[in-house]
Amino acid sequence: MTDTLLQPRFPMPRHPRDGAAPLIGSSAVMRAVRDHIERVAPTDFTVLIEGESGTGKELVARQIHDISTRRSGPFVALNCAALVETLLEAELFGIEDRTATGVRGRKGKFEHASGGTLFLDEVGDLSLAAQAKLLRALQDLTVERVGGYGAYRVDTRLVAATNKRLATLVDARAFRADLYYRLAGIEVYVPPLRERREDIIELAGYFLERHRHTRSLVLSDAAADALLTYEWPGNVRELERLIERTVAFARSSTIQVDDLPRLLKSPYGAVLQVSMERHDTLRAWGRRYVRLVLERNGQNKRAACRELGISYHTLQGYLRCTQRAGGLTPDATGESDGR
Numbered sequence: 001m002t003d004t005l006l007q008p009r010f011p012m013p014r015h016p017r018d019g020a021a022p023l024i025g026s027s028a029v030m031r032a033v034r035d036h037i038e039r040v041a042p043t044d045f046t047v048l049i050e051g052e053s054g055t056g057k058e059l060v061a062r063q064i065h066d067i068s069t070r071r072s073g074p075f076v077a078l079n080c081a082a083l084v085e086t087l088l089e090a091e092l093f094g095i096e097d098r099t100a101t102g103v104r105g106r107k108g109k110f111e112h113a114s115g116g117t118l119f120l121d122e123v124g125d126l127s128l129a130a131q132a133k134l135l136r137a138l139q140d141l142t143v144e145r146v147g148g149y150g151a152y153r154v155d156t157r158l159v160a161a162t163n164k165r166l167a168t169l170v171d172a173r174a175f176r177a178d179l180y181y182r183l184a185g186i187e188v189y190v191p192p193l194r195e196r197r198e199d200i201i202e203l204a205g206y207f208l209e210r211h212r213h214t215r216s217l218v219l220s221d222a223a224a225d226a227l228l229t230y231e232w233p234g235n236v237r238e239l240e241r242l243i244e245r246t247v248a249f250a251r252s253s254t255i256q257v258d259d260l261p262r263l264l265k266s267p268y269g270a271v272l273q274v275s276m277e278r279h280d281t282l283r284a285w286g287r288r289y290v291r292l293v294l295e296r297n298g299q300n301k302r303a304a305c306r307e308l309g310i311s312y313h314t315l316q317g318y319l320r321c322t323q324r325a326g327g328l329t330p331d332a333t334g335e336s337d338g339r
């Protein structure tokens with residue numbers, strides 16, 4: 001981790017309640033994503049948004065719609081993974097009256113989104129039959145309702161998203177190659193949060209403001225460090241849920257590391273955690289850290305010095321202290337500062 005990541009920037013109040021939800025993040029990768037969105041939005045091309053779960057794919061789809069020429073039309077979202085195959089087709093393309101006993105005819109999302117944008121989430125979960133119909137809808141701009149004999153014209157732009165690699169599904173013959181090429185003409189990749197750690201504090205500040213009830217809340221330096229070091233497997237959604245929860249239980253207007261869930265405290269540098277529990281001096285903590293960096297560099301002392309920004313002589317000093325104190329766990333011996 002670089003030094004700059006350990007220097008938290010404090011939450012800047014924004015006004016998220018005005019207008020559409022903004023896509024937060026000033027990291028270079030998020031700036032590139034926003035640039036890309038601005039270039040593809042005004043076209044009528046189909047867009048495929050890829051990224052892990054919780055990275056903000058739906059938000060990206062909404063931005064594409066909101067700055068497109070279709071913004072005054074509807075934005076209709078459908079999660080393909082949430083419906084069983086039979087329901088999905090009717091939901092997507094509509095169903096004719098009396099196709100089955102008691103069934104009332106209705107339009108599908110494709111028709112509802114005419115004049116606007118249809119957002120198909122988890123498009124990789126579409127059945128092969130639904131994929132064939134989707135391809136036809138995209139090629140001919142017509143849809144055929146389930147149980148129907150005719151096709152209806154639609155003027156719908158499709159934006160699809162997936163957290164699976166569609167190319168892999170194509171290889172496994174679970175996704176039609178022709179549909180894949182049609183969808184993937186324009187791809188927008190939303191990177192996971194751990195690859196844009198610069199955005200974490202900015203997003204946390206935004207969510208603190210968005211979920212606060214009355215008073216403004218800020219993060220302590222240590223709490224900000226804990227957020228920065230965590231891996232965020234659930235990406236921005238996980239961060240948002242965490243802030244929402246923390247806001248609800250906050251004991252004062254500054255969120256301390258103790259207000260965060262255990263999950264975050266442990267990766268808050270496993271080393272730092274141990275040092276804090278043992279009330280290490282700065283030098284004792286430094287020794288722990290030096291040993292770790294050395295280990296990470298395959299015991300290459302020169303590389304470790306470069307990473308730590310210290311001289312070879314200083315490194316040797318740290319290591320000598322470690323040896324004098326009796327091996328690799330000097331601090332467990334109750335050793336003091338070593339000076």
Ligand SMILES: Nc1ncnc2c1ncn2[C@@H]1O[C@H](COP(=O)(O)OP(=O)(O)OP(=O)(O)O)[C@@H](O)[C@H]1O
Pocket residue numbers: 021022023024025051052053054055056057058059060121163203236237240
């Ligand atoms: N860059 C961002 N700025 C502000 N809020 C964000 C950002 N990215 C994600 N969010 C918020 O995080 C939550 C999850 O985002 P979203 O639903 O768009 O993710 P997703 O990639 O579609 O997830 P899934 O794959 O699980 O469907 C939402 O509440 C969204 O508003």
Ligand SMILES: [Mg+2]
Pocket residue numbers: 057058121161
């Ligand atoms: Mg989604």
